[in-house]
Amino acid sequence: MKSERTLVIIKPDGIQRALIGEVIKRYERTGLKLVAMKMTVATEDMIETHYSVDPNWKMVTGQKAIDAYRKKGMVPPSENPLELTAIILKKLRKYMSSGPVVAMVWQGMNAVGVVRKITGSTEPLTSDVGSIRGDLTIDSYQMADTDERAVRNLVHTSGSTDDAAKEIALWFKDGELINYKLVQEAILYDVNLDGILE
Ligand code: ADP
Numbered sequence: 001m002k003s004e005r006t007l008v009i010i011k012p013d014g015i016q017r018a019l020i021g022e023v024i025k026r027y028e029r030t031g032l033k034l035v036a037m038k039m040t041v042a043t044e045d046m047i048e049t050h051y052s053v054d055p056n057w058k059m060v061t062g063q064k065a066i067d068a069y070r071k072k073g074m075v076p077p078s079e080n081p082l083e084l085t086a087i088i089l090k091k092l093r094k095y096m097s098s099g100p101v102v103a104m105v106w107q108g109m110n111a112v113g114v115v116r117k118i119t120g121s122t123e124p125l126t127s128d129v130g131s132i133r134g135d136l137t138i139d140s141y142q143m144a145d146t147d148e149r150a151v152r153n154l155v156h157t158s159g160s161t162d163d164a165a166k167e168i169a170l171w172f173k174d175g176e177l178i179n180y181k182l183v184q185e186a187i188l189y190d191v192n193l194d195g196i197l198e
């Protein structure tokens with residue numbers, strides 16, 4: 001579990017909002033270890049492959065959008081989750097390839113869950129206070145729909161360890177992941193704290 005890994009991408013809006021440092025700081029201070037990082041411009045096809053690694057993503061994401069409409073007393077544009085996701089994916093291809101992104105791999109105990117918690121839920125308007133999406137931006141499903149674009153929520157994070165493994169393999173070559181020790185891992189993971197007092 002100490003070697004669990006997750007993929008984080010600071011999306012084009014995160015770069016344009018000058019939030020690279022702020023976002024990295026929030027993950028770094030948890031104790032997770034940064035083991036790979038690069039700036040790149042993704043192609044639209046790369047983005048489609050990225051969102052296709054999880055076979056359930058299309059169904060879950062479409063349903064999440066439908067539920068969000070209903071919760072606000074609005075009528076969803078379609079009752080079919082897959083129809084909604086097809087539209088979202090088209091918008092995502094454009095959004096995620098519109099400028100540079102920073103891709104990173106974070107490693108440590110429960111890395112996937114810890115990163116999801118700090119990031120917050122998909123829609124910034126309803127993301128928890130204290131989360132990256134809740135604190136640092138203001139977008140909503142409604143605004144994104146009005147402007148016919150993807151929800152701009154600053155960061156992507158893997159949804160499960162399975163997705164993480166597939167996404168990391170897509171964005172990084174083996175040699176780009178660095179194995180190294182951090183001194184703070186002794187405090188985070190060692191059973192005994194013998195040897196601190198002199
Ligand atoms: P998350 O990034 O929180 O894991 P999803 O995997 O469900 O969210 O969706 C991927 C990305 O697609 C979101 O981060 C967001 O940028 C965009 N998105 C999701 N749902 C919608 C929607 N209903 N309308 C517009 N964009 C959306």
Ligand code: MG
Pocket residue numbers: 157158159
């Ligand atoms: Mg997701």
